[in-house]
Amino acid sequence: MLCRVLPFTLVVLSTVSCAKNNKSDSLPSTSFALSASGDVVGKITVGYQGWFSAAGDGSPLNSWGHTNMETWPDIRQYAQTYSGDPFYQDGVQQPGFTGKLGNGQPAKMYSADDQQVANVHCLWMQQNGIDCIALQRFGSYTSPGSIKNFHDSVDEKMMKAAQTYGRKFFIMYDCSATDPVESDWTNTIVAAQHITSSPAYAHQNGKPVVALWGVGKSGRGAVTDWENTINWFKNQGCYVIGGPLEGFAKDTPNQPAYNLCNMIMPWMVGKTAATNFEADYAADMAYCTAHGIDFQADVYPGTAFYNTNGGATSPKNQIPRNHGLFMWSQFAAVRAAGVPSVYISMFDEENEATGILNCAEDASSIPAGQYFLTLDADGVHCSSDFYLRLTKDGAAMVKGQTAYTTTLPTPPVLSAPSSLTPHVLSSSSIKIDWSAVTDAPCYNLKRSTASGGPYTTVAAGITGGTYTDNGLTAGTTYYYVVSAGYINGGESVNSAQVSGTTLP
Structure with a gap:
């Protein structure tokens, strides 16, 4: 979404209970839809901007785009x-940065x-329970x-990736009521790129999904214009998601x-920790239910x-x-x-520092001497x-696959596997x-012929707690370590x- 200036608000940080909420027994056994x-x-569903470009990327822009970053990506x-x-x-564009990160690695950006x-990106979504992509x-x-x-090119690449990794996606227009999105849908999305013909294109109630963000927003058009646009897409057989501001009811x-x-x-x-999110969600869903509309909660x-924007209007770590x-x-x-x-x-x-993708953990992984909001900003080191x-x-x-709890179950960083046991087979x-690690998506086995390494990765992305290393040399001692998570990201x-010596 477009960057918005938030007024400075005293943020009251909520504390999350260390036990299951005491009303958990009264929760609905299933969600209502x-x-x-x-x-x-x-x-x-996750919103996807796909708007970063770089000089030398060979794209139709082939120049730097959307460089007003608040967080720095883990690349x-x-x-x-x-x-x-x-x-x-601090609100001022700097000369192109060709220096290094705090850890001495070159500071680079992706396209x-x-x-x-x-x-x-679609692999990360597949690995982390994200079903659908709202392609902005x-x-x-x-x-x-x-x-x-x-953006036509980015859309096509995301379509291919969604197909490869079993994700669904749909087009989400961030627009005014009078923008020519109807002709874009007809001429580009449907006719030229055949986006809606993809097996990965999202359908709901048998209809292709399209979203319109900005409905009812000041400066985005009259209500009659929005009615015309929404009705046009519905007449094309679409399932239309409207994106208004909170308080629409x-x-x-x-x-x-x-x-x-x-x-x-x-x-x-823009809502702070002082917000009663449950009451807001419940009230908005009640409105939608009363009007025969499905409801989707924003998180x-x-x-x-x-x-x-600069510190005069937007303090660091604002919410x-x-x-x-x-x-x-x-x-x-x-x-x-x-x-x-x-x-x-x-x-x-x-x-806007709302990205959930892998980003910089601390000062070691942002451009040296510069400010970016890092994941350790609130005093706890979190993996990228x-x-x-x-x-x-x-x-x-x-x-409903796990129990309701107000306690955050996700460990800030993954623990290393323990209880490694070598078994010489031949x-x-x-x-x-090795023993399983809570929340670990996979493991990586590394080997060396010297105690203490350096280690070479033998197998990455192992999903179980065991691995047989074959093709070794007889009568040789091998040293092993195992890590949890994905190599070069959350590891x-x-x-x-531990060590083992192959039989003579």
Whole structure:
């Protein structure tokens, strides 16, 4: 979404209970939905901007775009990255930065117009319980030119990645009521790119999904214009999601437009920890139910705009993440209110610090001597993939796959596996067993012929607690360690070393 200036608000950080909420026994056994579960109802959807470009990326823009970043991405899993980002600091654009991160590694940025980047992002979604992608398309993207061409290209790459990793996606227009989104849908999305023909394109109630964000927002058009736009998409056979601001249920002048939507997702970004999210979700869902509309709750990790707007209007860490407690309180409120569908704001929104993708943990992984909001800002060190893992746990709770709790279950960092046990099988094979780590998605086995390493990764992404290392040399001692998580992103430290000597 477009960057918005938030007024400075005294934020009261909520504390999350260390035990299950005492009203858990009274929670609905299942979430309530008007429509049957589909690609968006009963699912976890994430907003995806896909708007970062870089000089030298070969894209239709081939220049730096959206460099007003509040957080810095962890780029270790991207095959191609670019140096020279002219990022902003305290509201002022800086010269292209070609220096290093705090850890001495080159400071680089990725481009969204890269199939490998799209693949990595959809893989992360697959691994962390995200079912569907709301692919952002702004009203300004509808005019012919390099900006439109860039986003057309990104859309195609995300479509391919969604197909590869079994995710669903749909087009979400962030627009005014009078932007030519109808012609963009007809001529580009449907006719030229065949986006809606993809097997990964989201359908609900048998209809292709389209979202319109900005419905009823001041400056985005008259209510009659919104009615015309919504009705046009419905006449194309679409299931229309409307994205108004929070408080829409009391916005009487725009209700004729809201009431035409098949689903409503009210925008919650900007709400603080003092908000009663459960009451807000419940009231909004009650309105939607009374009007025969599906409801999707908006959840976000926190936000800040210091680098974009400057400290005079946007302080650092404006609405704190509180190392996951803020976002978890929203997931708990969704479950307590019985809401079946969640929209997460956002996946890759580095500019407003709402992104849940892998980003910088601490000063060692941001440009040296510069300010970016890091994951340890609230006093707890979190791994770069922490908010993806938190989303996975939140998704499971919302879907009723795990018990309701106000206690954040996601460990800030993954622990190293313990109890490694080597079993020499032959002159060429050694099997290593280890104990499981809570919340670990996978493990990596590393080997050396010297005690203490350096180690070579033998196998990455192991999903069990055992691995047989074959093809070894007879009569040789091998030293092993195991880590939890994904190599170059959310990986734990190495375990204690164990060794085994193959038979002669």
